[in-house]
Amino acid sequence: MVNNSATVQPVLQSSAAQEALSVLLVEDNLGDAFLIQGMLGVVGASEAKEFQLQHVERLGDAIATLKQHPYQVILLDLSLPDSRGLQSLEQLEQVVPSVPVVILTGTNDETLATQAVNQGAQDYLVKGQITQEVLVRSIRYAIERQRTDEVLRLRTLELEETNQELKRQAQQLADANADLAAFNHTVAHDLRNPLAGIKTACALLNASLGEQDGKVTRYLGMIQDYSHQMGDVFEGLLQLAQLSHSPLQVQSVDLSATAQMIVSQLKIQHPKRQVKVAIAPQILVRGDSRLLWMLLDHLVSNAWKFTHGCQPANIEVGLCQSSDLPETMPCLAEQRVYFVKDNGIGFNMQHSEQVFTPFQQLTPEDEGQGIGLAMARCIVARHGGQIWCNTATGQGATFYWTLPLPAAQSAA
Structure with a gap:
């Protein structure tokens, strides 16, 4: 039987205007x-x-x-x-x-x-x-909970639809990037052979003419120079395409030892340069050793090149401590931040994104084809990290990048 108490008053009274x-x-x-x-x-x-x-x-x-x-x-x-x-x-x-x-x-x-x-x-x-109080409260709460559940259900459906749309767009972008990389690879590969033929023909023609016509010889030299530049561009496209598609061979990598070997090679190539290089010891990461070598080679070589004329020239390779990082740095959870720093000529921070764009050079005097930092960004992205820089004209440059923590460090 139901227990009803005459002394219990309704817990929620409705106004006359409220619908029952x-x-x-x-x-x-x-x-x-x-x-x-x-x-x-x-x-x-x-x-x-x-x-x-x-x-x-x-x-x-x-x-x-x-x-x-x-x-x-x-x-x-x-x-x-x-x-x-x-x-x-x-x-x-x-x-x-x-x-x-x-x-x-x-x-x-x-x-x-x-x-x-x-x-x-x-x-x-x-x-x-x-009791009357329990029954009325149960009805009221049941209605409100159901309304809340329905709102959550609709919001969940909206989020699922949004997530599916984002996945679809991400897949479209990935497909477009894959198509673009494949196109770059095909174009660069297929044009290398005719370009090599042009350079060979120019060299043979130049040799056969000798000193007979100085103007023709000069024009042939210009064609050869432009052909070499075009060949460098094709090589850069091929390297970028290969970086985007080659599988990662993940293993333990000692970035400190890698940086030491790169600096040793630079000192052999430039024996007259006096550069003070400080490399933090035992910078251990997990990644593709070949790609991480390329990453450090691009960054350290850039620092070496743009400290030319600095007295003294200083380069530093290290690992950022969390307490040393500004709040504005785009650091991710479960990642560490590494850097290559120099006291070279630097550049305007307005161009901090442009330097990572393929074939972009900040000044006409820059050597190379402007592909190194684009490759660096691609390598870091392949490892699930980010790369950015902090610089000012005449005050040197610091390039930061993130890599996921090794499994043992992450678990700790």
Whole structure:
């Protein structure tokens, strides 16, 4: 039986202007149904009722009613003439999945209550323990929770649709980049042979002419120079395409030892240069040793080149400590920041992105084809990191890049 107390007042009063909540009561026990109606204030005359209640005794009648009229909440008994247990809840949710259901039962079974809530019921009330306050609050909360769940469901669907669209766009971008890289590789590869033929023909023609015509010889020299420049561009395109597609051979790499070997080679190539190089010891990372060699080679060689004329010339290779990093640096979680720093000529920070663009040179005096830093960015990106620079004209440059932590360091 349902316990009703005459001393309990309704916990949530509605104003006359507020629309009554529509409730469908599915209960075959007429005595319990009458008490529920009394608790909800739908028995007797009243100027403003908080609830409008429709009572049916069978699940089939409830389903038929729900197909014809909308209700804001369902009070469901689990012992009906045509359905028993949680099967009743399952059938209702198939018909009206968005309407909250509050279970009313004479069985005080905690396991059954948990199963009912897990299956979608908003609450589980035991007859004989229900008060007016508990019932009204349960109905109110059930409606609000269902509204919240519906909002979350719609937001989740929106996020899933947005995520799918982002994945589609990312795939399109990846496909476009792959097509572009393949095109670059094809163009560079296919044009190398005819370009080599042009250079060979110019050399043979120049040799056959000798000193007979100085103007023709000069023009042939110009053609050869331009051919060499074009060949360098094609080689750069091929290298970029290979960097984008070649699989990574990940292993432990000692960046300190790599930097030492690169500096040793530079000293052999430029024996008259006096450059002070400081390399932090034991900079251990995981990555492709060949690509990381290329990365350091580009960065250290640039620092070596642009400190020419500096007295003294200083280059530093190291690992940033987290306490030394400005808040504006784009560092990522589970990554460390490395750097190559010099006191060379530097450049305007307005060009800090341009330097990573293929075949871009800041001054006509720059040697090479402007491919080195573009390759550096590609290498860092292949390893899941970022690269950026901090510089000022006449004040040197520092190139920073991030790499994921080695597994042992990340776990620590």
